[in-house]
Amino acid sequence: MGHSDINMQKALTRLRIYWQIWFTIAKYAYQETVLNRWTNSLFLFGKIIRFSMTLLFLFLIKQNIHGFAGYTTDQVIIFYLTFQVTDTLAQMFFRGVYEFSWQVRSGELDFYLSKPLNPLFRILTGKPDIIDATFFLPTILVSIWIASQLDIHITATSLVIYFFLMINSFLIATGFHILVICIGVVTTEVDNVVMLYRDTTSLTRFPVNIYSEPLRTALLFLIPVGLMNTIPAQVLLNIPPTRTILYTCLVGGGFFLFSLFAWKQSVKKYTSAGG
């Protein structure tokens, strides 16, 4: 057996361990959700209402307005549906981040740091959101059905690039959640920071072109939430993207690497004294 084969086997074993840990955590999260089924069904109902009412608003706009900042109202609906996918995906996987301040204050983070497992993985994926997971599949199906009813131009190539860019979007979303954790380690403040991230991404329910400068540039570079939703939707619709695909991927990748660097720096500042 060659050296590279041994390394590959080790990597696969490691991957299997991570999968087993995540699966166990997800199983516990599911059990917790079922245990509080009354409250969680209210959450699910609330999410359905929010999704339906925003769609209703967009369809009402479609009936009353012909154009929206150079886009057709059908195209604007695709921007919203793209936002919905990235937003739900990030919440589905990274809900654990929302409880991170408690882990710092209580000293629970010490246990994560001392275990032979990447602490960032443990914090990020510590509590998958089963309600969002339940919500995700039906909304995807509804979104595909809605998209099929709209007067838009989608090709096989644009669809492939769209999926590729959505992976990039997920990478940016991961980077944002890592940055939230970094702020949490240093300040113990997470709740408002993560909600601020959510509100900033909400701006991209609509194409970022509608915002005036310098906010538009900020959303496409400094806080690249614009790259998460606007660019993939533009590519899908065969509209010339506001930023090139290469730029989008470079900024996305760079942002993710920056967040990892920030994590390493913030851990050095962790004192284990709580908040």
Next chain:
Amino acid sequence: MSKYLQVFSITWQNGFAYPVSVLFWRLRQFLATFMSLTVWSVIFMGQTTSFGYSRPEMITYVFLIGFLQSMILATVLGNLAEDIYQGKISYQMMKPINMFGFLAAQDFADKLKNFGFVIAETIILFFLFRPQITFPAWPVFGFFAVSVILGAILLFVIMLLFGVVGFWSNETWGMRFLFYMFIDFTAGRLYPLSILPKFLQTALFYTPFPYFSYVQSQIFLNKYSAVEITRSLVSLVIWILICTFVFRYFWKKGLREYGALGH
């Protein structure tokens, strides 16, 4: 009275104890209003009226909702159910101060703090969007002010109602989430209730949701006749009385079952 002023003063100071949290909270409110103003500015680029609103009316509506959400919907009573469930209110009930007066003083201090921020945010947004805001005549403004106060009282009583659930369960976050979701589309920043289909509007007026911001905004925008204003104010009072009655019933029932040790 001085003890309630003290509570007011302490809550006010507590509100600024974590300035970063306050800053982020206000920034979030600012962003939501900013997005709505941008969306409606874009919509009105190609037309003078939309959904029965002129551009100045719709921009005024968005500004107004930002103000109303901070004044009516912001509350510090979110943890009441948890406090009851864990038995923390025992300390409160032993003190020579009316518990609801105490909570009201806290809530009022929080609303006043928000008021200061809303004014500052409105000034910034005003210079960014240069809107033409329509103001009502003084008598209408008076009715508007009364409707805002009644709306704040209604929310206070409803928050107390969520609180009494704490006598039996601490699972109130789901209920409150759903409550705010309904408010979001009945008096949201993004669009007014009146753009929704008629049957939905009619159904919603059988609930208290339009009375938290939508009705107030319509009074301010001169969209209501004298009869409609009177009907709205009477409806607000009726909702307050109904919710107070239900709250008092469950509060008394809950106190009989309350164990100071909590659950």
